[in-house]
Every structure is written in C-alpha cells, then in structure tokens.
Amino acid sequence: MEKVRVGIIGCGKISAIYFKNCQTFSALEVTACADLNVARAEASAEEFGIAKACSVADLLADPDIDLVINLTIPAAHADVCIQALEAGKHVYVEKPLAVTREEGQRILAAAKKNDRLVGSAPDTFLGGGIQTCIKLINDGWIGTPIAASAFMIGRGHEHWHPDPEFYYAPGGGPMFDMGPYYLTALIALLGPIQRVTGSAKISYPERTITSAPKFGQKIKVETPTHVAGVLDFHSGAIGTIITSFDSFGGSQVPRIEIYGSEGTLSVPDPNTFGGPVWVRRHDAKEFSEVPLIHGYADNSRGLGVLDMAFAIRNGRLNRANGELAYHVLEAMHGFHDASEQGIHYVMQSTCDKPLPLPSGLVRGILD
Numbered sequence: 001m002e003k004v005r006v007g008i009i010g011c012g013k014i015s016a017i018y019f020k021n022c023q024t025f026s027a028l029e030v031t032a033c034a035d036l037n038v039a040r041a042e043a044s045a046e047e048f049g050i051a052k053a054c055s056v057a058d059l060l061a062d063p064d065i066d067l068v069i070n071l072t073i074p075a076a077h078a079d080v081c082i083q084a085l086e087a088g089k090h091v092y093v094e095k096p097l098a099v100t101r102e103e104g105q106r107i108l109a110a111a112k113k114n115d116r117l118v119g120s121a122p123d124t125f126l127g128g129g130i131q132t133c134i135k136l137i138n139d140g141w142i143g144t145p146i147a148a149s150a151f152m153i154g155r156g157h158e159h160w161h162p163d164p165e166f167y168y169a170p171g172g173g174p175m176f177d178m179g180p181y182y183l184t185a186l187i188a189l190l191g192p193i194q195r196v197t198g199s200a201k202i203s204y205p206e207r208t209i210t211s212a213p214k215f216g217q218k219i220k221v222e223t224p225t226h227v228a229g230v231l232d233f234h235s236g237a238i239g240t241i242i243t244s245f246d247s248f249g250g251s252q253v254p255r256i257e258i259y260g261s262e263g264t265l266s267v268p269d270p271n272t273f274g275g276p277v278w279v280r281r282h283d284a285k286e287f288s289e290v291p292l293i294h295g296y297a298d299n300s301r302g303l304g305v306l307d308m309a310f311a312i313r314n315g316r317l318n319r320a321n322g323e324l325a326y327h328v329l330e331a332m333h334g335f336h337d338a339s340e341q342g343i344h345y346v347m348q349s350t351c352d353k354p355l356p357l358p359s360g361l362v363r364g365i366l367d
Helices: 015-022 038-048 056-061 074-086 101-114 128-138 164-168 173-190 303-314 322-341
Strands: 004-009 028-034 052-054 067-070 090-093 118-120 145-153 193-201 206-208 218-220 226-233 238-244 256-260 263-267 277-281 288-290
Touching: 004 015, 004 056, 004 303, 015 028, 015 038, 015 303, 028 038, 028 056, 028 303, 038 052, 052 056, 056 074, 067 074, 067 303, 074 090, 074 101, 090 303, 101 118, 101 322, 118 303, 118 322, 128 173, 128 256, 128 263, 128 277, 145 173, 164 173, 164 218, 173 193, 173 226, 173 238, 173 256, 173 322, 193 322, 226 322
Parallel strands: 004 028, 004 067, 028 052, 067 090, 090 118, 145 238
Antiparallel strands: 145 256, 193 226, 206 218, 226 238, 256 263, 263 277, 277 288
C-alpha cells in the first residue's frame, strides 16, 4: 500500500508517543512537524529524525502531506482541524474533538465539504483489551447486554500536573478530560446513545497547586468536578457513569463493567490498550481472566491514525471517526445540560458502532 504522509502539529508532551508509534507503522511516513514555538518543533524533529520542522502555516501549505495529526490544546482543536481540512488534508485530532458542539459541527461540515476524513482520539478501544471484550459480547458470552457501569474517580491534576489550571476551566473537568475514554469504549461495546441525564457539581470552589513549578498558587474552579450520569443506549441497555476529581478513588471500583443476561464482563481501563479482561458467566462462582485475542496491548496511541491510513487508501470509513467523536462530545455536554436544566437530554446525533478489528492481524496491517 502507498504510504500516507503525515504532518504533526503540536510538539508538546503527548507528541512523543505519536512520533514513536507512527514511525513504526509501515503504512505511515511522518515527514514534517510544526508548533507555534518553532524551536520546539525543531527539537522534536531532531529527536525523532523528522526531515522538516516548520511553522503551522508552512506545514498546512505543504502539498506532500496527506494527513495532519492535531495535538494542539483543546481550545485550538477546531481552528487547526478546519484549516487542515480546507487545505485538503485529512485530519486526526487528540481528544476531545472540540470544546463546543458548534465547533464540532463546523469540523464535520468542513470534512464533508472538502471530501476528507476526520479522526479523533481516543483510539484505545482499538487495543487488544477492549477488542477482546467486543468479541466476547458479539459471541454471546454474557448474553444480551442489559446495563453498564463506569467509574473514573481521582484527586485531580493540581497534585502532579505542572500546568493544571485548564482542567478547572470551562471545557475541562473530569468529564471532558477522561470522559472521552469511557464514553468511546461504551459506544464501541454497546452502540450509540439515545439520551442522557446527570447531576454535576463543583465540590471545592478553589484548588491549591501542590506541584512544581506553581506550588502554592490558587485555582478558581469554573467547571463541575464531580459528574454522575445515566445513559440510555439505542440498544436498550442502561449505563451509569461517574467522573470525579473530588476523591482519592473508590475501593475496588471497576473501570467498566457490562452486565448481560448470561454473565458479567469486566472491561480494562479504557485509557490503556491492554487488559486484563475478566468474565463471570451465569453458571460460575467467580470471575475468570480471558486471554487477549487481539494485538496492540501496549501503548499504541496512533493506532487510530494507522486505521485512517488504510481507510484513505481503501475508500472506507475509519473506526475512530469524526461522527463517533462528535457523539461523545455531545453526550459530555448533555450530562452538564441535564444537571443545569433538570432535564433528560435527548441526543441529536448518532454514529455507527465501530467495526471490530479482525483477529490474527499482522502488526501494522489493518485491512
């Protein structure tokens, strides 16, 4: 297959794993990188052996680049994605797709107008852990899925992150930070969402940074830090989700569980690509671990970009696509809207349940 030539915009902390992994996939060729700070792009180019470091404008104008990986901050996601699409590039963006629903709609409209694909993190659902879970459900190991639960409970980012202010501003909070991993996994397992409701609150109006270099500085909290939601799936299953920055974590709380008519499935951390996967069938007294039947169990960020490359060359829809990412974005806003307005929020968007990866694939080959 002809290589897809990739340019990376945004050379911050998360870019390293994209540079590393994309260079290991034979279907991709990373030819350029850019950053608002060109010196940072030059440092990344030197570290990872990239031929060209340049400004964002120069990268977007490069006719040899087929696909842009957008690793900018969330507030810049929409503008950079739309610029890339208008320049005739396909685009893959870190989560979330955008900050607002309106921005997300603009991205999808630009993609349609320019006949280009949009992809978005997270792509962790393509890893061996969740792909194994999808096959177990599809093969009837737990019967008909009836319900699901998901928990992401932690202290927040001011204890470890060098620049934690964003996580407490609009567009931040536990739902927008970690919700994409959990909601994307649930949709991959159970299909699209019909409606959501939720309760959300700011438990602590002010946070004190205890990490370097901003130790002692205060943060005004402007977005809910504890969100509890209920999801009604089109399939008929009912899900519950808690995302919180307000606790040290629950005792033995599962990341995700799927409850079926014939058993229960324990799904691994959706922020990772691997396992473990556990199943308890109706006639068993205990959970049993199930070996992973798919690859990509290591940190495979960029796998969604690889899938886009095969989609571009073979004329199909990519799995971590823009419609899926927008559906997740709308649901996250829906929880907040439901809490603020005291309503059930009926989803206006939908998406296809992503096709599972075939088992037995050679690494780097997805079709």
